[in-house]
Amino acid sequence: xxxxxxxxxxxxxxxxxxxxxxxxxxxxxxxxxxxxxxxxxxxxxxxxxxxxxxxxxxxxxxxxxxxxxxxxxxxxxxxxxxxxxxxxxxxxxxxxxxxxxxxxxxxxxxxxxxxxxxxxxxxxxxxx
Amino acid sequence: xxxxxxxxxxxxxxxxxxxxxxxxxxxxxxxxxxxxxxxxxxxxxxxxxxxxxxxxxxxxxxxxxxxxxxxxxxxxxxxxxxxxxxxxxxxxxxxxxxxxxxxxxxxxxxxxxxxxxxxxxxxxxxxxxxxxxxxxxxxxxxxxxxxxxxxxxxxxxxxxxxxxxxxxxxxxxxxxxxxxxxxxxxxxxxxxxxxxxxxxxxxxxxxxxxxxxxxxxxxxxxxxxxxxxxxxxxxxxxxxxxxxxxxxxxxxxxxxxxxxxxxxxxxxxxxxxxxxxxxxxxxxxxxxxxxxxxxxxxxxxxxxxxxxxxxxxxxxxxxxxxxxxxxxxxxxxxxxxxxxxxxxxxxxxxxxxxxxxxxxxxxxxxxxxxxxxxxxxxxxxxxxxxxxxxxxxxxxxxxxxxxxxxxxxxxxxxxxxxxxxxxxxxxxxxxxxxxxxxxxx
Numbered sequence: 001x002x003x004x005x006x007x008x009x010x011x012x013x014x015x016x017x018x019x020x021x022x023x024x025x026x027x028x029x030x031x032x033x034x035x036x037x038x039x040x041x042x043x044x045x046x047x048x049x050x051x052x053x054x055x056x057x058x059x060x061x062x063x064x065x066x067x068x069x070x071x072x073x074x075x076x077x078x079x080x081x082x083x084x085x086x087x088x089x090x091x092x093x094x095x096x097x098x099x100x101x102x103x104x105x106x107x108x109x110x111x112x113x114x115x116x117x118x119x120x121x122x123x124x125x126x127x128x
Numbered sequence: 129x130x131x132x133x134x135x136x137x138x139x140x141x142x143x144x145x146x147x148x149x150x151x152x153x154x155x156x157x158x159x160x161x162x163x164x165x166x167x168x169x170x171x172x173x174x175x176x177x178x179x180x181x182x183x184x185x186x187x188x189x190x191x192x193x194x195x196x197x198x199x200x201x202x203x204x205x206x207x208x209x210x211x212x213x214x215x216x217x218x219x220x221x222x223x224x225x226x227x228x229x230x231x232x233x234x235x236x237x238x239x240x241x242x243x244x245x246x247x248x249x250x251x252x253x254x255x256x257x258x259x260x261x262x263x264x265x266x267x268x269x270x271x272x273x274x275x276x277x278x279x280x281x282x283x284x285x286x287x288x289x290x291x292x293x294x295x296x297x298x299x300x301x302x303x304x305x306x307x308x309x310x311x312x313x314x315x316x317x318x319x320x321x322x323x324x325x326x327x328x329x330x331x332x333x334x335x336x337x338x339x340x341x342x343x344x345x346x347x348x349x350x351x352x353x354x355x356x357x358x359x360x361x362x363x364x365x366x367x368x369x370x371x372x373x374x375x376x377x378x379x380x381x382x383x384x385x386x387x388x389x390x391x392x393x394x395x396x397x398x399x400x401x402x403x404x405x406x407x408x409x410x411x412x413x414x415x416x417x418x419x420x421x422x423x424x425x426x427x428x429x430x431x432x433x434x435x436x437x438x439x440x441x442x443x444x445x446x447x448x449x450x451x452x453x454x455x456x457x458x459x460x461x462x463x464x465x466x467x468x469x470x471x472x473x474x475x476x477x478x479x480x481x482x483x484x485x486x487x488x489x490x491x492x493x494x495x496x497x498x499x500x501x502x503x504x505x506x507x508x509x510x511x512x513x514x515x516x517x518x519x520x521x522x523x524x525x526x527x528x529x530x531x532x533x534x535x536x537x538x539x540x541x542x543x544x545x546x547x548x549x550x551x552x553x554x555x556x557x558x559x560x561x562x563x564x565x566x567x568x569x
Contacts, residue, residue: 007151007223011212014159021163022170022498029500065501069173090177092501 036063036094041073041087041109044116052122054107061098062124067091074110077124079103084110099126131365133315135354144351144364147223150206155222158209161271163497168268172499178264179497182489184271185261190483192301193475198369201308202301205348210275211291214282215333225356226331231283236293242382246299247389251431253296254393255424258400258412288333291348299386302345304472306372306465311344311365312353319361328353328362338362343372345383373465373538384460387467388439391559392431394474398566402481435559439467442555450548466539466552473531474563477524481567484520524567532560 040050046069056062066075068089076084080099087093099105108121134140143149160183168180175181196204216222220229253260260266278290291298314320320328320339329337331352338353354362399405400412411423440460447459454462491507493499502508539552 004221004223007155008216008221010152011155011158011216011222014155015162018159018163019166022166025498025502026500029502067172067499067501090172090174090499 036065039064039066041066041068041075041120042070043073043114044119045114046070048120049107049122054122054124055127056097056099056124057127058099058102061096063094063096066093066095071113072111073113073120076108076110078106078108080105086111097124099124102126102128131363131367133363133365135360135363140364145355147355150351151223153207154209154212157207158212161209161275165268165271165275167497168264168266168271170498171264173264174499175262175264176489177493177496177499179493180264180267180271181262182486182493184267186483186486187490190479190487192297193479194483197301197304197308197472198476199309200349201305201310201344202347202349203310204301205291205298206350208291208297210278210295211282211288211333213275214279214290215288217279218282218287225352226287226333231286233286234284236285236289240293242293242380243299243303243386244382245294246296246302247382247386249294249296250299250386250389250393251428254396254431255427256415257397258409259415262413287335288348292334292346298348300390303383303386303390304468304475305344305347307370307468307472308344309367309369309371310349311341311367311371312338312347312349312351313341313363313365314339315361315363319359323359325358327356327358331356342377345372370469370534370538373468373541375542377465379461379464381457381461384439384464384467385436387464387471388436389431390471391467391474392435394471394478395435395559395562395566396427396430398478398481398563402478403566404569438558439463439555442551445551446543446548449551450544452544462542463539463552465542466535466556469531469534469538470556470559473527473534474559477527477531477563477567480520480523480527484517521568525564528560528564528567532556 037051037054039054042048042050054062054064066085066087068087068091070089072089073087074084075087075093075095076082077097080097082095082097085093085095103126105124105126106121107124109117111117113120135144164180164183167178171178171180192204212222218229218231218233219226221227256266260270274295277294281290281294282288317339326337329335332338333350333352334346334348336346336353338347341347349364351364354364400409407419408423411417411419414420440456443459443463444456446463447453447456492509495505495507496502535556536549536553539549539556540546543549543552
C-alpha cells in the first residue's frame with residue numbers, strides 16, 4: 001500500500017508541475033517585464049492589432065513587445081521617425097518609442113498582409 | 129525458433145517485470161499530455177511556436193511511425209497516458225494489479241466491436257486533419273476530448289474499451305504491430321491449459337488471453353500477464369519483422385477496412401500536405417464551406433469507394449486464379465495482410481518528408497513551449513525550415529521499394545501460387561507508384 005500511495009503522490013506531483021509551469025512562468029515574466037506593452041498583430045479580418053489605442057506622455061519612453069499571430073506584419077508610425085519593423089508570426093520584436101510632441105500618432109502595418117491590410121491601424125495618444 | 133526472449137536477460141527482465149519503470153514513464157507522459165493541452169489552449173496561436181503542435185504532430189507522430197511501431201509494435205500503448213486516469217478509478221489504484229473498484233464494468237456492445245470505429249475515427253482525423261494539425265487550440269480540444277472520453281468509458285465499460293474499440297491511434301498501432309519485431313507469447317501452452325485460475329487474463333487490461341494470442345494486434349505490451357503468471361510462462365520475444373503475417377493467421381473484415389482506410393489516408397495526406405494542389409489544401413482548411421464539403425466528398429470517395437473498390441477487384445481476381453476458392457468476404461479479410469507492410473511503409477515514407485524538414489522546430493519549443501518569448505534552456509534559435517532534400521527523397525524511394533518488396537512477399541506467402549498473388553502485387557505497386565508520385569513528383 002505504501003508503494004501505491006507513493007505512486008499516486010508522484011502522479012499528482014507531476015501533474016501539479018505541468019499545470020503550474022504556464023501560470024508561474026507568466027507571473028514571473030510579467031514581474032520582470034514591468035511596463036512593457038504586449039501588442040499582438042493579426043490581419044484585419046482576424047481582429048487587427050490587439051490594442052487600437054496606446055497612451056504615453058511626451059518624453060516618457062514607451063516599450064512595446066510585438067508578435068504576429070498569423071502572417072508577417074509590419075509596424076510603422078505616421079509622423080514619427082523610425083525604421084519600420086517586421087513582425088514575423090510567433091516571434092517577438094521589441095521597440096522603445098519616445099515622443100517629443102503631443103498629439104495623436106497613427107501606427108499601422110506596412111506589409112501587405114490581407115485584402116483589408118490598409119485598415120490595420122491604431123492610435124498612440126501622446127499627452128503633454 | 130528464431131526468437132530472442134527478453135525475459136532471459138537479467139536487466140531486461142527487471143525492466144519488464146518491475147512495475148516502477150513503466151509507471152514512471154506513464155506518469156511523466158500523463159503530465160506531459162496535460163501540459164500539451166495547456167500549451168495549445170494558452171500558448172501562441174502560431175503552430176510552429178507552440179509545444180502542442182510541434183510535440184504532438186512533429187515529434188510524437190514522427191516517433192510513433194519511425195520508431196515505436198517499426199521497432200516496438202504497440203510499445204507506445206504500453207506507456208500511453210490516456211487510459212491512466214480511468215484505470216485509477218476502475219482498478220482502485222495505479223500501481224497495483226487490476227482489481228475491481230469503481231465503475232459499471234459493462235461489456236462493450238457486440239455490434240460495436242472490431243476495428244470499425246477506430247477506422248472511422250482515423251477518417252475523421254483525416255477529414256479535419258489540416259485544421260487539427262495546424263491549430264494549437266483545436267489540437268488541445270481533440271486531446272482533451274480523447275482524455276475525457278477514455279475516462280468516462282472506463283467508468284461504464286470494462287478494461288480498456290476505449291483503447292480496444294475507439295482509439296484511432298490504437299487501431300493504427302495495432303494494425304501495424306503485426307509487422308513489428310516484438311511479441312508477448314506463452315512459453316509452454318501445456319502449463320497454461322492446466323492452470324485453472326487464468327490470472328493472466330484476469331490481469332490483462334486489454335482483455336487478452338495470452339494462450340490464444342496468435343497476432344500482436346490486440347496486445348498492448350503492458351506486461352501485466354508476465355507479472356502475475358505464477359509459472360513464469362510468458363516470454364517477450366524479439367522476432368523477425370512481419371511474423372504475424374502468413375497463411376495460418378486469421379484476419380477479419382474490419383481489419384481489411386482499417387488497413388484500407390490507413391492506405392487511403394496516407395495517399396490523401398500526401399496529396400493534401402505535400403502535393404502541388406494549393407486549392408486542395410485551402411479546401412481542407414475551410415471547414416464548413418462548400419469547397420470543404422467537396423474535399424470531404426472526394427476524401428470519402430477515395431477512402432470508401434475507390435481504394436476499397438480496386439482492392440476488392442484485386443482480391444476477386446486473386447481468388448479466381450487460386451486453386452482453392454474462398455468466399456469473397458473471407459478472401460478480403462485474408463488478403464488484408466498485404467495492407468500491413470504496404471500501409472506501414474507508405475506512412476513511413478510520408479513521415480520522412482516532413483520529419484527531416486520540420487524537426488528543427490522541436491528544440492525551440494522545448495525552451496519556449498507557449499510561444500511567449502521564453503528561452504528556458506537556451507535552445508531558442510530560428511528554426512531551420514528545410515525543404516525536401518535529396519537524402520529524404522532517396523530514403524522515401526528506398527522505403528517505398530522495400531514496402532513493395534515486403535507486401536509482394538506477404539502476398540506470395542499467403543497465396544497458393546505466384547499467379548494468385550499477382551493481382552495483390554499489382555494493387556500494392558499501384559499504391560506505391562501513387563505514393564512515389566505524390567511524394568517525389
